[in-house]
Amino acid sequence: MHPSSLRTKKTAGRFVADEPLWLRILLITAVYLIIGLLILVPMAYVFWQAMAEGWEGLVKNLWQDHDTWHSMWLTMTIAPLTVVLNTIFGLAAAWTITKFKFPGRTLLVTLLDVPFAISPVVVGLMLVLLFGMQGFLGPTLREWGIKVIFAWPGLLLATMFVTLPFVARELIPLMESLGDEEETAAVSLGANPWQLFWRITLPNIKWGLVYGMIQCHARAIGEFGAVYVVSGHIAGETDTMPLRVEKLFQEYNNPGSFAVASVLTLMALATLFGKYILEQYIARQMATDSVE
Amino acid sequence: MWLSKSHRVLPGFHVGLGYTVTILTLLLILPLIACLFKVATLTPEQFFAAVWTERARAAYLLSFGASFVAAVINVAIGLLLAWVLVRYEFWGRRFLDSLIDLPFALPTAVAGLVFSSLLVKQGWYGQFLVPLGIKGAYSQLGIIIVLVFVGLPFVVRTVQPVLESLEGDTEEAAAMLGANRWQTMWRVLLPALQPSLMTGFALSFARGLGEYGSVIFISGNMPRKTEIAPVLIVARLEQFAYAEATAIAVVLMAMSLVSLALVNWLERRSRRYAP
Numbered sequence: 001m002h003p004s005s006l007r008t009k010k011t012a013g014r015f016v017a018d019e020p021l022w023l024r025i026l027l028i029t030a031v032y033l034i035i036g037l038l039i040l041v042p043m044a045y046v047f048w049q050a051m052a053e054g055w056e057g058l059v060k061n062l063w064q065d066h067d068t069w070h071s072m073w074l075t076m077t078i079a080p081l082t083v084v085l086n087t088i089f090g091l092a093a094a095w096t097i098t099k100f101k102f103p104g105r106t107l108l109v110t111l112l113d114v115p116f117a118i119s120p121v122v123v124g125l126m127l128v129l130l131f132g133m134q135g136f137l138g139p140t141l142r143e144w145g146i147k148v149i150f151a152w153p154g155l156l157l158a159t160m161f162v163t164l165p166f167v168a169r170e171l172i173p174l175m176e177s178l179g180d181e182e183e184t185a186a187v188s189l190g191a192n193p194w195q196l197f198w199r200i201t202l203p204n205i206k207w208g209l210v211y212g213m214i215q216c217h218a219r220a221i222g223e224f225g226a227v228y229v230v231s232g233h234i235a236g237e238t239d240t241m242p243l244r245v246e247k248l249f250q251e252y253n254n255p256g257s258f259a260v261a262s263v264l265t266l267m268a269l270a271t272l273f274g275k276y277i278l279e280q281y282i283a284r285q286m287a288t289d290s291v292e
Numbered sequence: 293m294w295l296s297k298s299h300r301v302l303p304g305f306h307v308g309l310g311y312t313v314t315i316l317t318l319l320l321i322l323p324l325i326a327c328l329f330k331v332a333t334l335t336p337e338q339f340f341a342a343v344w345t346e347r348a349r350a351a352y353l354l355s356f357g358a359s360f361v362a363a364v365i366n367v368a369i370g371l372l373l374a375w376v377l378v379r380y381e382f383w384g385r386r387f388l389d390s391l392i393d394l395p396f397a398l399p400t401a402v403a404g405l406v407f408s409s410l411l412v413k414q415g416w417y418g419q420f421l422v423p424l425g426i427k428g429a430y431s432q433l434g435i436i437i438v439l440v441f442v443g444l445p446f447v448v449r450t451v452q453p454v455l456e457s458l459e460g461d462t463e464e465a466a467a468m469l470g471a472n473r474w475q476t477m478w479r480v481l482l483p484a485l486q487p488s489l490m491t492g493f494a495l496s497f498a499r500g501l502g503e504y505g506s507v508i509f510i511s512g513n514m515p516r517k518t519e520i521a522p523v524l525i526v527a528r529l530e531q532f533a534y535a536e537a538t539a540i541a542v543v544l545m546a547m548s549l550v551s552l553a554l555v556n557w558l559e560r561r562s563r564r565y566a567p
Contacts, residue, residue, distance in 0.1 A: 019473065024380055031376045034369055035388050037417075038441055042406040043394070045416065049409065089315050096308035111316055117552055119502030121522035122541040125529060126323035129330050134534060136326050161319050184301055193303040215396070222399030224505025225522060229529065242401035242505060249405055249509065261402045268397035276390050 043265060050262035053255050061259035067235040068260055071244035078152065078240065079220040082159045086216050087209070090167025095201075097168075098175040099183070109172070115164050123161050124229025127154060150232030155240065158226035163216045170212030171205060178204055207282050211275070218271040221264065330538040342536040343543045347515050348524060352547065355521040358432060359500030362439035366496045367489055369440070370447025377448075378455040395444050404509030407438050411510070430512030435520065438506040443499050447492030454488040487563040494555040501548050 019027075050058055062068060097108060115123070131148035132138045141148060148154045186200045202209075224242045231238040239247060241260055248257035331339065342348075377389050395403065410417045411428030421428055428434045458481070466476045504522045511518040519527075521544045528537035 027372065027376050028380060028382050031373055031388065034373065035391055038444065039391050039394050041416065042403070042410060045406055045410060046402065089312065092308045092311040095304055096312055099302050100305050102309070108312065111320060114320060117498060117548060118545060119504065119522050119548070121502070121504050121525050122545060125525060125537060125541050126327050128529070129534065129538060130323050130326040136329065157319065164319065180302060187301050187303070196303065218397045222401070222505075224399065224401050225502070228504065229526065242399045245401045245405055246509070254409070257405060261405055264399045264402050268394060268399070271397040272390055272393055275393065
């Protein structure tokens with residue numbers, strides 16, 4: 001590494017006390033080591049293991065295993081559905097909390113954080129207590145022919161619970177900082193609620209919204225604990241991809257397990273890439289805005 | 293009504309509030325109430341018999357201990373990563389910076405699977421570590437390792453913006469007044485970073501307490517040795533001992549809420565006294 005590439009960043013020409021060169025090299029090496037050992041090598045290892053039996057093995061493990069195939073289908077239906085539902089919720093919650101003052105507002109904000117403080121396993125347990133066969137509502141729902149626990153509605157509810165705050169938490173600070181002058185002006189000029197949302201609010205918050213949705217989607221795909229409890233592990237029916245990884249691992253089917261894991265890792269990389277593109281775009285937008 | 297005047301013009305208050313409250317009730321409040329009702333079916337003696345067994349105590353201790361140690365490690369590593377990524381220009385900086393978020397994006401089950409395979413005796417890491425007596429797989433150390441991985445981005449992402457916003461002038465003043473680099477670090481920079489470090493610690497700790505997906509792969513889940521509290525809850529559930537499982541869950545929830553409240557209080561205090 002050339003020493004000139006190790007310059008300390010100077011903030012607007014300000015003096016920032018420099019660390020000696022050897023210390024900088026040491027710290028940067030440490031960072032490379034930490035990220036390499038904790039993140040890069042494990043990621044490479046997933047693909048290495050998934051490819052242990054070559055492309056044919058990977059294809060066989062993913063496409064010809066019916067239960068694995070079903071788990072991919074299930075995850076790729078439940079995750080987007082969760083994102084849609086939580087986006088609607090996040091918009092409603094953020095709108096109510098930032099545009100109006102009402103008693104109980106602080107309580108509402110606090111409640112939004114609760115899913116972060118509860119272990120996903122406990123989330124699953126609570127849903128079982130409510131909707132399970134021995135639960136408070138389970139038997140009644142069963143009479144109506146609705147099965148929640150050990151079925152996809154349970155998986156959806158569990159995933160929704162765990163990812164509930166993501167969109168709202170992204171939008172609330174954003175909408176708070178934007179204020180409501182534009183909206184108030186639009187309403188006094190006769191805009192109806194529909195026009196207000198699509199023409200004024202949405203364009204202002206769209207990138208924050210997309211950011212929240214990306215995070216929500218990533219977490220929805222990866223959710224394990226809550227889903228583990230409510231799924232009942234019926235192969236080919238209620239196993240999502242992360243559950244499938246665990247089941248194959250328990251069956252000592254390492255290539256199969258890593259094959260599913262490699263698809264999940266690719267999705268995670270896609271998430272990171274999406275976030276990166278978005279951040280670049282926002283940075284460019286802000287640069288042009290400040291020029292104007 | 294009690295809406296303030298300037299806010300009354302905007303539409304959607306009743307729809308928005310109604311929808312928000314309905315979803316929160318269905319998803320959050322009803323299940324919490326169900327939980328308390330279930331616990332109420334136990335007599336106090338049964339409750340204590342369920343939540344205070346030797347096995348349960350070992351599980352709480354491990355959950356809190358491992359999450360605490362992992363969060364402390366994350367504060368140290370996170371401060372280092374944030375510092376280097378913000379202050380230095382070097383080859384690969386932006387690439388490394390984007391990789392920091394991987395633990396957020398990667399399903400934790402994958403993390404557990406990978407680290408348990410890497411740390412066993414024949415694994416890429418295990419072949420070097422196990423001869424040294426460092427057993428990462430099926431041990432308490434393994435739990436700490438995956439919790440460090442899972443919580444890594446929290447501290448980095450809370451400290452980074454604060455470091456970026458710190459202007460050079462306080463450091464400059466400290467240097468001009470004769471402080472050496474080390475004194476500047478301890479007396480000037482750390483106090484300014486303390487609130488964000490605390491926030492990162494709290495987030496990482498809370499995440500560790502609830503973590504399940506990654507831990508079950510690596511811990512071996514042996515009662516009294518490597519069994520964390522969420523695993524014990526699932527074990528009770530699988531025996532259809534719903535009331536006991538709920539009792540343990542309530543204790544775990546209460547403990548995490550108390551410790552989070554404590555950390556929040558400490559954080560507010562340090563924010564108040566921050567320079």
